[in-house]
Amino acid sequence: MLQCNSVGVTLGGKEILSNVSFTLRQSAFTAVLGKNGSGKSTLAACICAQQKHTGQITLCGSDLASLPPRARAQRIAVLPQNVPTPNITVRELVSLGRNPYIGLSRRMGDEDFAAIDRALTRTDLGAFADRMLPTLSGGERQRAYLAMILAQDADVLLLDEPTTYMDIRAEAEFLQLLRALTAEGKTLLVILHDLTLAAKYADDVLILEHGRQTFCGTKEECLKKCAIESTFSVRRINVDGEVLFLA
Amino acid sequence: MKNERKTFRICSIGGITLMALMLFCALLLGVVLGSTKVSLAELWRGLFWKEEAHTASIILYYLRLPRVFAALLAGVGLSVSGVLLQSVTGNELAAPNIIGVNSGAGFCCILLLTFFPKISAALPFAAALGAFGTTLLIVSVAAKLNAFRGTVILCGIAFTSVLNAGISLLSLLDGDVLTAYNAFSVGGLSGVKFEQLWLPAAIIFTCLILSLVLSRRIHLLCLGDALAASLGVRVRALRLCCLLCASASAAAVVSFAGLLGFVGLVVPHIARRLAGQRTSHVLITSAFVGAILVILADLLGRVLLAPTEIPVGVIMALIGAPFFFILLLQRRDQGAAM
Numbered sequence: 016m017l018q019c020n021s022v023g024v025t026l027g028g029k030e031i032l033s034n035v036s037f038t039l040r041q042s043a044f045t046a047v048l049g050k051n052g053s054g055k056s057t058l059a060a061c062i063c064a065q066q067k068h069t070g071q072i073t074l075c076g077s078d079l080a081s082l083p084p085r086a087r088a089q090r091i092a093v094l095p096q097n098v099p100t101p102n103i104t105v106r107e108l109v110s111l112g113r114n115p116y117i118g119l120s121r122r123m124g125d126e127d128f129a130a131i132d133r134a135l136t137r138t139d140l141g142a143f144a145d146r147m148l149p150t151l152s153g154g155e156r157q158r159a160y161l162a163m164i165l166a167q168d169a170d171v172l173l174l175d176e177p178t179t180y181m182d183i184r185a186e187a188e189f190l191q192l193l194r195a196l197t198a199e200g201k202t203l204l205v206i207l208h209d210l211t212l213a214a215k216y217a218d219d220v221l222i223l224e225h226g227r228q229t230f231c232g233t234k235e236e237c238l239k240k241c242a243i244e245s246t247f248s249v250r251r252i253n254v255d256g257e258v259l260f261l262a
Numbered sequence: 263m264k265n266e267r268k269t270f271r272i273c274s275i276g277g278i279t280l281m282a283l284m285l286f287c288a289l290l291l292g293v294v295l296g297s298t299k300v301s302l303a304e305l306w307r308g309l310f311w312k313e314e315a316h317t318a319s320i321i322l323y324y325l326r327l328p329r330v331f332a333a334l335l336a337g338v339g340l341s342v343s344g345v346l347l348q349s350v351t352g353n354e355l356a357a358p359n360i361i362g363v364n365s366g367a368g369f370c371c372i373l374l375l376t377f378f379p380k381i382s383a384a385l386p387f388a389a390a391l392g393a394f395g396t397t398l399l400i401v402s403v404a405a406k407l408n409a410f411r412g413t414v415i416l417c418g419i420a421f422t423s424v425l426n427a428g429i430s431l432l433s434l435l436d437g438d439v440l441t442a443y444n445a446f447s448v449g450g451l452s453g454v455k456f457e458q459l460w461l462p463a464a465i466i467f468t469c470l471i472l473s474l475v476l477s478r479r480i481h482l483l484c485l486g487d488a489l490a491a492s493l494g495v496r497v498r499a500l501r502l503c504c505l506l507c508a509s510a511s512a513a514a515v516v517s518f519a520g521l522l523g524f525v526g527l528v529v530p531h532i533a534r535r536l537a538g539q540r541t542s543h544v545l546i547t548s549a550f551v552g553a554i555l556v557i558l559a560d561l562l563g564r565v566l567l568a569p570t571e572i573p574v575g576v577i578m579a580l581i582g583a584p585f586f587f588i589l590l591l592q593r594r595d596q597g598a599a600m
Binding site: 112 | 439478481482483484486488489491492493494495496534539540
């Protein structure tokens with residue numbers, strides 16, 4: 016699975032990430048938590064091979080940086096924090112997820128069309144397939160992008176704050192969908208800013224503070240060690256068996 | 263949905279046939295109309311019997327046919343260049359001049375006219391060399407600064423300012439140079455010969471084919487660099503390739519038509535409205551629309567004040583500017599990206 020060994024980034028003499036090491040558990044939902052500027056997005060950029068770094072990031076033993084872009088894209092799919100809204104249909108957007116499997120001939124085969132239909136069905140977007148992307152709500156648009164990275168058929172999904180612009184209901188539905196994907200064998204690394212949601216949906220937690228990894232382990236361990244409380248200076252309460260974090 | 267229906271219509275076999283038919287009509291009009299009219303019968307005789315001494319044959323082979331072919335090439339070359347530039351910079355106002363095509367070509371021309379006035383026949387080559395060289399310089403600096411998308415536009419502005427200052431300085435030194443440069447900078451197709459067109463034609467159609475081959479990857483750039491890269495696209499290499507194609511295509515046009523403005527800016531917008539956002543569709547539609555537009559603009563320039571000719575560059579600016587303004591107004595009213 017995805018493994019980071021002593022990953023570090025220094026930009027303009029400033030250390031952005033330092034000695035981050037962890038291994039993702041297969042078919043688990045790992046939440047990456049940290050205050051603003053803690054290095055979460057930089058870590059995501061390193062995993063996507065878009066940021067030069069020290070240390071090594073491997074996927075099933077292969078160095079990610081040395082993999083050709085298309086081979087890497089077949090194994091790890093990424094949904095960045097800020098995505099544009101091009102004037103294309105949902106189906107067209109989802110079909111772009113098949114790019115790693117299509118050569119310069121640009122022809123899509125039955126397997127590609129089947130993957131697109133599967134992704135649309137899995138995200139419950141079948142009825143929206145012919146809608147133009149700008150006409151969708153924020154939550155629907157984000158689901159369309161999720162369908163695109165599902166069509167990519169990669170085992171590891173990396174999502175950077177995917178629920179930022181969603182209302183509470185859309186956020187819950189989206190995270191439930193992500194949670195269900197782990198049951199189907201997907202391994203998820205999700206950067207989240209909502210601590211309560213992380214405690215509710217994640218299996219594992221990685222906490223970054225000032226570019227350093229302060230905790231990495233299961234959610235239960237995290238709650239037991241009060242790692243979230245000490246990093247974010249919040250208090251935890253339990254309501255009806257659910258964990259809530261309050262400032 | 264509305265947009266999708268349009269996309270289907272224009273990019274179906276029927277749509278392409280319609281555009282090809284319109285292009286054929288424009289070519290036909292461009293050949294038969296002008297200060298001297300050529301009837302269809304004369305055109306037929308001239309084309310297939312090639313009577314060397316016949317006036318219609320002379321007009322056809324030495325004036326009209328090279329000219330409409332040049333207009334077709336100019337339309338295709340500049341439109342394809344515009345589509346590529348707008349796609350890779352993510353800027354709808356991008357046109358060949360932002361990557362230094364105009365300033366580079368202009369500077370090299372004025373250098374040639376100043377220091378080697380006797381070899382003014384080499385003007386097209388100097389223009390192409392200047393256009394391509396400046397683009398390479400801008401692209402290399404932008405690539406070195408490691409922030410390609412926005413930086414290439416800023417580098418273009420900086421280099422254009424320096425080269426324009428050079429043009430002004432050199433033209434101040436010699437009034438004759440300024441006159442010759444002005445004629446070139448307006449852009450026109452008068453006096454163009456077939457021999458001048460084969461190499462630009464090869465460059466333009468090679469760039470078009472390469473762009474079509476890469477069109478799916480280019481289309482992915484609309485998702486932003488991070489997503490495109492995560493989908494397996496070598497973003498920087500693709501961008502560099504597209505910029506070089508755009509530059510080569512525009513430089514090839516500059517070599518025989520001078521600095522023809524507005525085509526590279528306006529035509530991609532028209533094509534997007536007709537064909538939707540898919541890059542392959544936009545490229546094909548732009549090539550047809552660009553060719554038709556330049557052929558008709560050149561024809562208008564020939565017949566409007568016949569026998570006096572208005573350069574096609576002037577007609578394009580007169581048509582292009584208001585047309586572009588209307589497009590912008592429609593876009594504002596629709597409240598959506600074109």
